[in-house]
Amino acid sequence: MKTFRGGIHPPTFKHLTQNKPIKTASLPSRVIIPLNQHTGAPARPVVNIGDKVRAGTKIGEAKGKISASVHSSISGEVKDIKDLTIIIESDGRDEKEFLNDVQDINDLSPEELKEIIAAAGIVGLGGAAFPTALKLSPPQKVDCFILNAAECEPYLTADHRLMLEKPEEIIKGMELVMKALGVKKGYIGIEDNKRDAAKRMSHFCPLGVEIEILKTKYPQGGERELIETILNRKVPSGGLPYEVGVVVNNVATVFAIYEAVYLRKPLYERVITFSGDALRQAEDLKVRIGTPIKDLIKECKGFKQEPEQVIMGGPMMGLAQQSLEVPVVKGSCGILFLKAPQWAKRKNQLKKENPCLRCGKxxxxxxxxxxxxLISLAVEKKKWDAAKELNIEDCIECGACEYICPAERRLMDMIKEGKER
Ligand code: SF4
Ligand code: SF4
Structure with missing residues (x-):
């Protein structure tokens, strides 16, 4: 089976949610929508306090080249605009701003497709939140597209469930992306722990699209790892995928593109995995962007026990959260509530680290x-030039090194510190 060099095999905990249908969360009474939930400049507010909005109303306009528009996720009234967030109170009616009927998409040009994708505020939903319309306009010609269906982080199953429940829509979204890029060749990279999804997707694959079953290994879903595994092309040091002729998007992003183009629906909701051993019932939830995390815990029947750790994203690359008041955003693919600190060593919460054993793991x-x-030792000694010579900039911050380290060294923290110099 195809794979890449290196990587690790952490326990996946995907059984908690992978066989349960996606559940739609109840409508929130209030949403807190950040204007800076993407890579690049924050959006500029285009509503005022007291304005009435509907689900899909644009409330923030993309500002500058790298930015994304932001939309209301509920119908109601704008209550406050402060600290780069817009607070909206629901009127309970859930009125929509968009047409919600299938559009004739055959006549749309690649440029028109990208305009629709930009207007819908779509960003990379795998966590990076880079504006998608920009990603689909690479500065040089590419020859293929890869649908990233690896979902390699432990616990996360939102993409897996989407592929099982919306395979035709995802393939239609993929065809739109290929049209926008002007490419005829597409690949779907799926880890072998999701063969059921691969089978379902295969029923809808058009000519030119191939499914590649990949070995289950972390971080198989890293763009560089996916490209190396499927195409045997190496993204150069400091480079981007388009430099080797490829654009990669994940499943949730491509599904959002389908909804934006076929339904003219802006990105204001998404599927998020709520999981972890502190929850009574793990779920893949379809939630409105801006819903505070604490309002969604009841959808999972509350806590078995207060979590010691709450992580937004996967346990390997996600960010520890200090408050349950924070809202879910476009880039949230998972929210994890953990009793024991089994992932905590890389979240600065565990025992004292030990000196390096030179084990090479x-x-x-x-x-x-x-x-x-060596990189961490260079950073420790503030030898920034040495760290640079060791190609610290190429680190994708996957956390595999720290996970495997028997000396519990905080390799990620040191590497991140070194990258900031
Ligand atoms: S975090 Fe960086 S250095 Fe560590 S394994 Fe991942 S890419 Fe390598
Ligand atoms: S895994 Fe940890 S102990 Fe082993 S060489 Fe790397 S840093 Fe040192």
């Missing part, structure tokens, strides 16, 4: 062929 695990041990 981190080097074996690194998917981009770095020497995390």
């Amino acid at each position: 981190c080097v074996e695990a690194c998917p981009v062929n770095l020497n995390p041990s």
Whole structure:
């Protein structure tokens, strides 16, 4: 089975949600929608306090080249605009701003498709939140598209469930992306722990689209790892996928593109995995962007026990959260509530780290062929030039080195610190 060099095999915990249908969360009474939930400049507010909005009303306009528009996720009234967030109170009616009927898409040009995708505020939903219309306008010609269906982080199953429940829509979204890019060749990279989804997707694959079953290994869903595994092309150090002729998008993003083009529906809701051993009932929830995390816990029947750790994203690359008041945003693919700190060593919460044992495990695990041990030692000694010579900039911050390290060294923190210099 195809794979990449390095990587690790953490326990996946995907059984908690992978066989349960996506559940639609109840309408929130209030949403807190950030204007800076994407890579690039924050959106500029285009509503005022007291304005009436509907689900899909544009409330923030993309500002500058790298930015994304933001839309209301409920119908109601704008209550406050402060600190780059817009607070909206629901009127309970859930009125929509868009047409919600299938459009004739055959006549749309690649440019028109990208305009619709930009107007819908679509960003990369795998976590990076880079504006998608821009990603679909690479500065040089590409020859293929890869649908990233690896979903390699433990716990997360939102993409898996979407593929099982919306395969035709995802393939239609993929065809739109290929048209926008002007490419005839597409690949779907799926780890072998999701063969049921691969089978369902295969019923709808058009000519030119191939499904590649990949070995289940973390971080298989990293763009560089996916490209190397499927196409045997290496993204150059400091480079981007388009430089080797490829654009990669994940499943949720492509599904949002389908909804934007066929239904003219802006991105104001998404599927998020709510999981972890502190929850009574793990679920993949379809939620409105801007819903506070605490309002969604009741959808999972509350806590079995207060979580010691709440992580937005997957346990390997996600961010620890200090408050349950924070809202879910476009880039939230999972929210994890963990009793025991089994992932906590890389969240700065565990025991004291020990000196490096020179075991080489981190080097074996690194998917981009770095020497995390030497890099961390260089950063510790503030030898920034040495860290640079060891290609610290190529680190994709996957956390595989730190996960595997028997000395519990905080390799990620040190590498992140070194990258900021
Ligand atoms: S050095 Fe960076 S890319 Fe390599 S394993 Fe560690 S976090 Fe991942
Ligand atoms: S895995 Fe940890 S102990 Fe082993 S070489 Fe790397 S940093 Fe040192």
